[in-house]
Amino acid sequence: MNISRQDVLDMLYKKYILPTKDKRDLCIGVEIELPIVNLSRKPVDFAVVHDLTRSFKTAFGFYVAVIDEEKNPCSLLHFGNDDILSYDCSYNNLELSFGKEKNLFAIQERFLKYYAFIQDFLAPHNYTLTGMGINPFRAYNSCAPIPNQRYRMLYHHLSSAPQYRDRIPMFFHPWPSYGMFSSASQAQFDVFYDDLIPVICAFSLLEPLKAALFSNSVMTGEREDLLCCRDMLWENSMQGINPHNIGMFDKIPESVDELLEYIASTSIYCAQQGEKYFNFEPINIAEYFARAQVSGEYYDSESGTYKQAVFSPKPGDLKYLRSFKFQDLTFRGTIEFRSVCCQPVCDSFCVSAFHLGLIGRKQVEKINELLKSDRVIYGHGYTASELRRIMNMRKMSNFADPQKLQKLLLQILSIAQDGLKERGLGEEIFLQPLFKRAQKFTNPARDLLERMENGDAIENIIKDYAAL
Numbered sequence: 001m002n003i004s005r006q007d008v009l010d011m012l013y014k015k016y017i018l019p020t021k022d023k024r025d026l027c028i029g030v031e032i033e034l035p036i037v038n039l040s041r042k043p044v045d046f047a048v049v050h051d052l053t054r055s056f057k058t059a060f061g062f063y064v065a066v067i068d069e070e071k072n073p074c075s076l077l078h079f080g081n082d083d084i085l086s087y088d089c090s091y092n093n094l095e096l097s098f099g100k101e102k103n104l105f106a107i108q109e110r111f112l113k114y115y116a117f118i119q120d121f122l123a124p125h126n127y128t129l130t131g132m133g134i135n136p137f138r139a140y141n142s143c144a145p146i147p148n149q150r151y152r153m154l155y156h157h158l159s160s161a162p163q164y165r166d167r168i169p170m171f172f173h174p175w176p177s178y179g180m181f182s183s184a185s186q187a188q189f190d191v192f193y194d195d196l197i198p199v200i201c202a203f204s205l206l207e208p209l210k211a212a213l214f215s216n217s218v219m220t221g222e223r224e225d226l227l228c229c230r231d232m233l234w235e236n237s238m239q240g241i242n243p244h245n246i247g248m249f250d251k252i253p254e255s256v257d258e259l260l261e262y263i264a265s266t267s268i269y270c271a272q273q274g275e276k277y278f279n280f281e282p283i284n285i286a287e288y289f290a291r292a293q294v295s296g297e298y299y300d301s302e303s304g305t306y307k308q309a310v311f312s313p314k315p316g317d318l319k320y321l322r323s324f325k326f327q328d329l330t331f332r333g334t335i336e337f338r339s340v341c342c343q344p345v346c347d348s349f350c351v352s353a354f355h356l357g358l359i360g361r362k363q364v365e366k367i368n369e370l371l372k373s374d375r376v377i378y379g380h381g382y383t384a385s386e387l388r389r390i391m392n393m394r395k396m397s398n399f400a401d402p403q404k405l406q407k408l409l410l411q412i413l414s415i416a417q418d419g420l421k422e423r424g425l426g427e428e429i430f431l432q433p434l435f436k437r438a439q440k441f442t443n444p445a446r447d448l449l450e451r452m453e454n455g456d457a458i459e460n461i462i463k464d465y466a467a468l
Contacts, residue, residue: 003289003315005264011318012263012285017256019333020193026359027100029188029334030107030352033342034094035135035181037462039126043142046072049091052121056085059117069147069301083110089151089179092141094118094129103425104356108349112468115345119466130466131348132448133217133341134229136458138181145180149277152299153270154179156306157279158238171236178233182217183342187352189359191335196256199335200327202364203355204252205371205378207326207339208387209409213434214351215392216341216444220458227445228392230341239324241282242267246324248385263323271317278311285321289313344444344465346433353430356423357416366415376404394449402441409438 003011038044050072057064057076062085066075075086082099096114098107115129122128135141145151158176165172191199215227223229234246243250244266253259267282280296288294294313297306323329326339340351358367371378377387377400390396413434420428437443444465451461 002292003313005286005290008286008289009260009264011315013260015318015331016263016329017193017196017260019331020191020196020329022333024190024333025102026190027102028104028107028352028356029098029100029336030104030111030349031095031097031184031186031188032111032348033088033183033185034096034129034345035132035138035183035342036092036094036122037128037130037135037137038140039128039137039459039462041137041140043140044092044127045125046091046142048122048125048127049087049094052118053085055121056114056117060114066148074146074148081110083114085114087146088183089154090142090145090177092135092138092180093183103423104349104352104427104430105425107352111348115468128462128466129345130462131216131342131344131346131444132462132465133183133445134219135181135183136220136462139221141181143177143180149272149275149299153277153279156297156299157269160279161238164238164241168241170240172238173232173236175233176237178237182230182233184230184338185340185342185348185351186336186338187340187355188330188332188334188336189355190333191329191359193256195361195364196259196329196335197253198361198364198368199359200249200259201252202358202367202371203327203337204249204384206358206367206412207248207384208377208391209412210339210354211388211391212405212409212441213354213437213443214340214343215446216343216448218445218448220448220452224449225394226392227394227443227449228341231339231388231392234324238269238282242284245282245322248326248388250383250385252384259329263329266321266323268317268321270322271311271313271320273311273314273317276309276311278309285318288317289315341445344467346468347444349430350433353420353427354413354416354434356427357419357431358412360419360422363415363419367412370411370415374408376400376408394446406438406441409441410435413438 036044053073062076062078064073065077068074084097086095088095145155161172217228217230219229240246268285268288269282270279276298278296278298293310300307328336337355380399417428
């Protein structure tokens with residue numbers, strides 16, 4: 001089936017743009033990934049994880065939504081509030097996703113209950129969840145994807161980078177298993193058609209400053225020069241072959257038409273048809289649907305090997321177009337903010353509060369006005385993407401005056417605080433950790449590295465970052 005480029009644009013419009021025209025209230029979605037750490041410095045025993053999943057299901061009235069090929073539950077759903085407990089990429093990384101709400105306190109209340117239960121279950125095994133964006137004991141863990149079609153395919157895809165090194169002029173890092181040891185904190189909000197471009201512009205300009213506030217992904221013992229290794233892990237992997245699939249907008253779209261064209265420039269690399277989950281070389285989405293056939297491979301469970309296959313693209317494959325932009329427009333009419341590392345557990349809701357405080361139209365206008373005229377970090381020849389990379393470095397270049405940068409951070413936090421105060425729910429309390437970070441010009445990654453250099457044991461830091 002050959003689909004014209006205009007038809008592909010129409011499909012993308014219906015999927016991503018049209019839902020933003022629906023009239024609805026602003027709702028909040030929160031996803032928090034947390035690494036599971038075996039404090040005995042041994043691999044996490046997945047049998048313990050499976051027992052946890054079953055116990056959690058019973059304790060909170062969840063249902064099994066997905067089982068893996070070994071009949072173990074890997075995703076639970078609560079039909080009443082749409083909360084989900086799942087595992088991201090492997091059973092070393094637990095994710096709590098919360099059904100949409102209109103205020104953060106409702107989500108926090110459930111998070112605290114879930115987290116306390118999980119920690120109580122894990123403690124007798126000398127395990128803990130912790131608020132670190134990179135699992136500090138990743139080297140001890142089993143490097144095994146969740147045994148299902150999706151995650152097996154993803155790990156296979158990421159591991160195929162050596163095949164491209166001589167063909168594609170980019171650096172590939174040596175950690176294809178990064179999804180099994182990196183954890184994020186994501187926030188999702190309803191976004192409306194008229195606000196799409198201003199929101200994307202404002203939050204794109206904010207990305208370097210978010211790195212200064214939120215960085216918490218240190219690869220201890222390997223890449224301690226980076227405060228947020230997650231950016232590098234995504235960009236310098238198979239996901240980054242097409243840079244439009246990941247990270248920031250190097251050129252921020254100035255209209256909805258430009259945004260649609262940008263989405264049309266992204267690539268697809270997997271699709272499921274029937275029981276087979278195909279993986280193939282990333283292909284521009286319009287080119288993919290223009291082809292009569294695509295060559296790929298799939299995992300054959302009987303032989304335990306990957307087999308070559310040829311299949312025909314179908315319109316339904318569009319749902320497998322996966323973007324990992326820092327500002328990611330979804331099919332739900334929401335924008336998902338994906339650039340922030342998992343935070344120390346006691347600060348978990350500073351991420352969603354920051355974005356919620358700035359998502360309003362008045363706040364977006366203030367941020368755009370402030371940063372488009374800024375000369376503290378902008379106006380020195382650097383793009384927003386380049387500034388984000390600079391802010392991710394432990395030793396930043398001295399292009400910015402530290403005191404002026406600190407003042408800019410506090411100014412942005414004040415705008416977010418005002419946005420939350422206008423909601424009248426008291427949610428501005430969640431910003432307190434960020435004000436403290438800005439005043440000290442630090443973040444969890446800097447604090448972690450400083451403590452390690454002062455001789456503090458990593459186990460102490462793990463426990464502190466796990467504390468409520």
